[in-house]
Amino acid sequence: MSNKAGLEGVVVADVQTSLVNGVEGKLIYAGYSIEDLAENALFEEVFFLLHNVRLPNAEELEAIRSQIAKQASVPQEILDMMKSLPKETPGMAVIRTATSMLSAYDPDAENLTDKDVAREKAARLTGQLTTISAAWVRISKGQEPIAPREDLNLAENFVYMMSGEGPDKTASEAVNVYLVLLAEHGMNASTFASRVITATGSDMHSAVVGAIGALKGPSHGGANAEAMRMFMEIGEPENVKPWFKEHIKEGERRIMGIGHRVYKALDPRAAVMKLHAERLAESSGNTKWYKIAESLAEEALGDDYFIERKLFPNVDYYSAIVLSTLDLSIDMFTPLFAMSRIAGWTANIVDQMGGRLIRPTANYVGPMDLKWTPVEER
DSSP: OOOOGTTOOOOOOSSSEEEEEETTTTEETTEHHHHHHHOOOOOOHHHHHHHHHSSOOOHHHHHHHHHHHHHHOHHHHHHHHHHSSSSSSSSHHHHHHHHHHHHHGTTTTOOOOOHHHHHHHHHHHHHHHHHHHHHHHHHHHOOOOOOOOTTOOOOHHHHHHHHHHSOOOHHHHHHHHHHHSSSSSSOOOOHHHHHHHHHHHHHHHHHHHHHHHHTTTHHHHHHHHHHHHHHHOSGGGGGGGHHHHHHHTTTTOOOBBBBSOOSOOOHHHHHHHHHHHHHHHHTTTTTHHHHHHHHHHHHHHHHHHHHHHTOBHHHHHHHHHHHTTTOOOOHHHHHHHHHHHHHHHHHHHHHHHHHOOOOOOOOOOOOOOOOOOGGOOO
16 A cells, blocks of 8 residues: 555545645635735635635625624633733644633534534634734733724734724735735645544534644744744844855755745745735835845745755745734744634535544554563563
């Protein structure tokens, strides 16, 4: 029996949510190119699209925006729990724990079969995860969390709940684009984890918690944080060339945020994110990180090692600049990823409900025909 490491190339489901074409550098959400969606769509439209395989009309868009906003509040008991945690607790650990705790306050938590109920729960969880993430930004700084507003869209609400001020237009637009770009991406590790859990007949909260756990890993959701740490290590734009030469000289050829498991062409999300990173850097007056990223990308794209292996900047590379310019701590980068990807997770969870148990086989390569010996003779 052949063994494909990491299940690479193994098809595990038929889906309508997204198509990832790594060879041509294309990403499609339910028929729409990611470039088209990033330029035009609210995150709420993408949420609706992933769950319904069509775009909403004006009335439906306002309904889903309002539904997410009105249900975004979280019980005070959960906020109190978050306040009791050490301030240095990783953000992903916080949202994982808080999401699990949400199930205790959800009257439909154990409804495992009704897909209409599940879609309503998906909208509620999407808003609540945003509130939890914004609350932890403030709680970790010793500040009081701010409740969501019912009149704002999700990106605006996140910016508002972080600052307590009317949401900045440029910042809100950058957050919205980030959420749209990261909402869904094929059978990635966290999405697959959520489907495996759902296939056991378990509940949506459990599946989302499992997905958060998978996303927490640096090989999946933590890449933008590692990219930002790299930019900070470089320090200044004039340090890029000597850093790159030393980095290559030492034989460590990996540059965080350059290269992708699937894409062998430019990640289509990266080009969009680069544009917004530049706009946000200019509007904020903080262009240093963008200049470092742009210069480092030029060095890599001109190096034979990266050219031969078709290694290009991915969405994590430039999203690190966007999130940093929004004054988010590095620890909060991956929670924002989860805020976005919950749209794709829940769409896949609803699709998987009622499906067959996912039970792959494994190749046994261990010893055979051993004979038992008493413990005193071993």
